[in-house]
Each structure stands twice: as C-alpha cells, then as structure tokens.
Amino acid sequence: MDETTWEQRHQVITHILTHPTTKPSLHSQFFISNQIPCYLNWDYPPILCPKHNQLFKWTISHFLKKVSKLGASNQASWRAKCPYQLPPPLVLAKGVEDAKWGDEDKREYVKKRLRSKKVGNDINPWIPILVPNLILLSFLFWDPYQD
Structure with missing residues (x-):
C-alpha cells in the first residue's frame, strides 16, 4: 500500500x-x-x-x-453475525435469525440473550484449587530427589 x-x-x-x-x-x-x-x-x-x-x-x-x-463451511464475517445492523448485512450468518424491529420483539431478543448460557469453562470451581494443592502435598510424602 x-x-x-x-x-x-x-x-x-x-x-x-x-x-x-x-x-x-x-x-x-x-x-x-x-x-x-x-x-x-x-x-x-x-x-x-x-x-x-x-x-x-x-x-x-x-x-x-x-x-x-478441511471442508469446513465459510466463516461468516462479524457483520453477518449482527442482525440489528443498519443497513442489514447482505448475507446473514448461518444460525442467526432475521432481525425483528418491533418493540416487543426487541425485548424478547434481549431476554433470550440474558437467559442464554454464559461463555466460559464449565468445570467445578474446586478443581483449580484442589489439584495444585494435592500435587504439593504429594511432594511431602514423596521426595523425587533422593540420594
């Protein structure tokens, strides 16, 4: 350029x-x-x-x-994933519904987004605490650097 x-x-x-x-x-x-x-x-x-x-x-x-x-479908751009964009995207991403512009429709959309599962790990919160502590505790009983 x-x-x-x-x-x-x-x-x-x-x-x-x-x-x-x-x-x-x-x-x-x-x-x-x-x-x-x-x-x-x-x-x-x-x-x-x-x-x-x-x-x-x-x-x-x-x-x-x-x-x-490896044969995966085309990645949609970030614009195609925004149904409430003005002007609307030319090609809407797969799995995204068309935007409904009524007040009640917008409220339902927001409620649905708030009820949706949060993005993140779904592991027990005790695991990141217990596993390192158990490893450290095991070094009390087992010495890897024996003479």
Whole structure:
C-alpha cells in the first residue's frame, strides 16, 4: 500500500463502501486492482494486477487456505453475525435469525440473550484449587530427589 497515493486510497474506499458485495464484478475488481497493489490474501486471483508473477503464489496460498479448513463451511464475517445492523448485512450468518424491529420483539431478543448460557469453562470451581494443592502435598510424602 506504500506505492499508492491518498487520492487512490480514497477512491477505492469510496468504491468499496458504495458497492458492498461478497462477489465483486469484473469491473470492480479491475478498478481496485489498478488503484491499489495486489495481496495474496484476496479471494479473487490477481490476474488483473499489474504484477502477474503473483498468480502462482496466490494459487498456492489459496489452495493451502482451502485445505487447512478441511471442508469446513465459510466463516461468516462479524457483520453477518449482527442482525440489528443498519443497513442489514447482505448475507446473514448461518444460525442467526432475521432481525425483528418491533418493540416487543426487541425485548424478547434481549431476554433470550440474558437467559442464554454464559461463555466460559464449565468445570467445578474446586478443581483449580484442589489439584495444585494435592500435587504439593504429594511432594511431602514423596521426595523425587533422593540420594
């Protein structure tokens, strides 16, 4: 991004914000590739980029990304997990319900979120206390550094 001017960056950001999509058109890809340099973590191939030697590197990195997921479904972006976003996301994440904008619906949504199970470990609180103490107690009866 160092070889781009602020005007080019401004045009690209404006284009991305005014044309939000998960599958950019060829015109959009060509416009962005002429404005900013290509990177290996893009989802579409850098064929349109001025530097064509990155195609092989992109192919290898894209293949390794797909293999590392081992057939797992696509990760939804954080925006797709926010049903009460304005404007609503283009693609809602799997398992997220559509937003209901009525007052009663919002109250039910908040109640449901408050009743949901808290994120965290579900272990007995005595275990982190007892296990280290039992290990230390075992050293009283057993000396690992005998002569």
